[in-house]
Amino acid sequence: MTRSPADLMRVNLLEVFNEPDPDRRAAVIAENYAEDVVWHEPDHINRGLTDFARRATELLAENPDWVFRPAGAASGLDDIGHLGFQYGPADGQPPMISGMDIARTKDGVIIELYTIVTEIRQPF
Template identity: 85%
Template sequence: MTGSPAELMRVNLLEVFNEPDPDRRATVIAENYAEDVVWHEPDRVNHGRTDFVRRATELLAENPGWVFRPVGPASGLDDIGHLGFQWGPSDGRPPVVSGMDIARTSGGVIIELYTIMCYAEFGDVVQAIDALDADVISLEAARSHMQVARELAAYGYPREAGPGVYDIHSPRVPGAAEAADLLRLGLKAIPAERLWVNPDCGLKTRGWPEVRASLENLVAAARTVRAEI
């Protein structure tokens, strides 16, 4: 069985990590991952299908009753697939973990998988971020409507910051007016001389046409808001 990078990302999340039956999970892994697949987690690297099956079983056993939910559609560009996710209780309570999977594919199977997980509420870690003493930090903020900017202001963060105004996890192109509205929200929390204009994150999984259109809209939004200051 082979699939496109986007379809493989859907299978990875919903038919492997949401599959409670170990035999069915092992079958899907055998059909959709290379024999020598490499899976990079935040704290370990798993080599080969056998390690993959074992570690997936361990991960699901750590939090019984939790489910993965996709955030936005799966996407693919060349041989790269991407899908954001949330992970948490299945009883309607808010998810505990958010993150993304990025995979490199070849011949219709996954040959390398990177899982990125974010566990913390930003307000809980802002002091540690301040201690990094970075000149500028870039943060995901588009989906939260600048919540992180408000938390930076509440903490009294003294340096420059770029809360994102372009949600790169979605193929949707943000309009200039939408980006301008987010920048105005950012300015309520961060002074203009310390506010950067940037996407939420890197653009590897996005196609050139949507990237170009989105960045052009970000530039237009910056010009509009700058003229209002």
């Protein structure tokens, strides 16, 4: 099944970065990202599926009780996908981080992902 850029953005946020099970996460990564995917974070560049999966696991471990939530609908145009996100405690408290993911896709997989953080709230 070939996914649209908007579909890939939803998978990226909800089925990778919210997935605590490493085997399910690895299967989703293998199916939805190019072998040579490049992921640009504000302070990291991750190259290839191995680095991508390792870094996703690290982020999940940093705040195990936090979740990502979409901020609006995912969108796509040609081979570009976009989805805003909020990230914070799962228990209904306000999110601590807001941002967006933008991806280039090809043949139904993400080939390049950019994560942009737009706001970091400090806890009281």
